Amino acid sequence: xxxxxxxxxxxxxxxxxxxxxxxxxxxxxxxxxxxxxxxxxxxxxxxxxxxxxxxxxxxxxxxxxxxxxxxxxxxxxxxxxxxxxxxxxxxxxxxxxxxxxxxxxxxxxxxxxxxxxxxxxxxxxxxxxxxxxxxxxxxxxxxxxxxxxxxxxxxxxxxxxxxxxxxxxxxxxxxxxxxxxxxxxxxxxxxxxxxxxxxxxxxxxxxxxxxxxxxxxxxxxxxxxxxxxxxxxxxxxxxxxxxxxxxxxxxxxxxxxxxxxxxxxxxxxxxxxxxxxxxxxxxxx
Amino acid sequence: xxxxxxxxxxxxxxxxxxxxxxxxxxxxxxxxxxxxxxxxxxxxxxxxxxxxxxxxxxxxxxxxxxxxxxxxxxxxxxxxxxxxxxxxxxxxxxxxxxxxxxxxxxxxxxxxxxxxxxxxxxxxxxxxxxxxxxxxxxxxxxxxxxxxxxxxxxxxxxxxxxxxxxxxxxxxxxxx
Numbered sequence: 037x038x039x040x041x042x043x044x045x046x047x048x049x050x051x052x053x054x055x056x057x058x059x060x061x062x063x064x065x066x067x068x069x070x071x072x073x074x075x076x077x078x079x080x081x082x083x084x085x086x087x088x089x090x091x092x093x094x095x096x097x098x099x100x101x102x103x104x105x106x107x108x109x110x111x112x113x114x115x116x117x118x119x120x121x122x123x124x125x126x127x128x129x130x131x132x133x134x135x136x137x138x139x140x141x142x143x144x145x146x147x148x149x150x151x152x153x154x155x156x157x158x159x160x161x162x163x164x165x166x167x168x169x170x171x172x173x174x175x176x177x178x179x180x181x182x183x184x185x186x187x188x189x190x191x192x193x194x195x196x197x198x199x200x201x202x203x204x205x206x207x208x209x210x211x212x213x214x215x216x217x218x219x220x221x222x223x224x225x226x227x228x229x230x231x232x233x234x235x236x237x238x239x240x241x242x243x244x245x246x247x248x249x250x251x252x253x254x255x256x257x258x259x260x261x262x263x264x265x266x267x268x269x270x271x272x273x274x275x276x277x278x279x280x281x282x283x284x285x286x287x288x289x290x291x292x293x294x295x296x297x298x299x300x301x302x303x304x305x306x307x308x309x310x311x312x313x314x315x316x317x318x319x320x321x
Numbered sequence: 322x323x324x325x326x327x328x329x330x331x332x333x334x335x336x337x338x339x340x341x342x343x344x345x346x347x348x349x350x351x352x353x354x355x356x357x358x359x360x361x362x363x364x365x366x367x368x369x370x371x372x373x374x375x376x377x378x379x380x381x382x383x384x385x386x387x388x389x390x391x392x393x394x395x396x397x398x399x400x401x402x403x404x405x406x407x408x409x410x411x412x413x414x415x416x417x418x419x420x421x422x423x424x425x426x427x428x429x430x431x432x433x434x435x436x437x438x439x440x441x442x443x444x445x446x447x448x449x450x451x452x453x454x455x456x457x458x459x460x461x462x463x464x465x466x467x468x469x470x471x472x473x474x475x476x477x478x479x480x481x482x483x484x485x486x487x488x489x490x491x492x493x494x495x496x497x
Binding site: 037038039040041042043044046067070071074075077078079085087089091115138139140141142144145225226227 | 348349373382386391395398
């Protein structure tokens, strides 16, 4: 469908963008890559009075890598992550997950901040943010604040952002060189939304036991989830076939998906176990 | 750019299309796809689903393949846009077009502009891509006639035209 009418502004500074959002009583929306928002407009799921285009805000650009980790500017596009060879070492899990985001043309436009703010329950970037204890830096009319990923995602398409806040960047903690990790996703077509996916990582102690296990899943709830019960299965154990089988069982037991047109709840519960199993096998290989 | 208009006030936008500078007055809500078709009469860009699923409206924006139905015309300010019209010439079919004809890579033709623009972007960046990569990239473009196999074959054969010219007689692709 044709888009509903709206006004358009393209500010050149972040304070100006915040002022525009704050000045419209919640009737203004930020436009990043537009790959989720424009379909939302076409479907009349969003009908803002004003779109505030973020494309000229230099503060939202760039991938910064330091000893503190990886900071992705909100306007970083999937293609930039795909093409950034530094991330092969600096955050291989991020890179593997982002390889599953959408199709070729959408990857040239879609952004990190747009995906986080849209908060689709099956989207990869929110899943990585949850799995990796990311911090999401935002700015609004009352100033800047940092939101933990665990507090940020509050339900399907629902976040902790207030109506005048803009995501500036997402910060992923530093990635140790020897960390073990895996990412597995199942979708009917590569690039479509995940029916389920699992991101896992752990560090190995000198006696070969898993420490600091993190297990996150997408596509099986109204938001991305961490699965602490699966992490408990993994921590202080050797990641062998028996441990992986226990983790698979625990993952299926930990989620409570709903039936929908794509799959039954039972199918998704089984699938998420399989994704965790495969991701762990990849991590341990 | 309007800030407090009546939501339908036209906005002036300048960008380049197929090497030509254009200046159009558009409502902010107008997609780039509709701007190209209705304001600039470049009807080679097809609009299928209007919500970013079918890929028929794919164009090149500063060299990258994007869906013109998921972009506002006002966002194209200052950009370099190439449509399927810009990937042809009046003299002859381009190597990519010839390959599509040879392999029967179209039937009704509705998806073809998106296939050509997407394949052109891919081959310009990755002239040595394999069949799996071609399939992955074209998975964002729906075709209901061909079953895709002839399209993949056509794109694979056109790779040679995008490689750097190494021998006399190996004419590279002029534009497409």
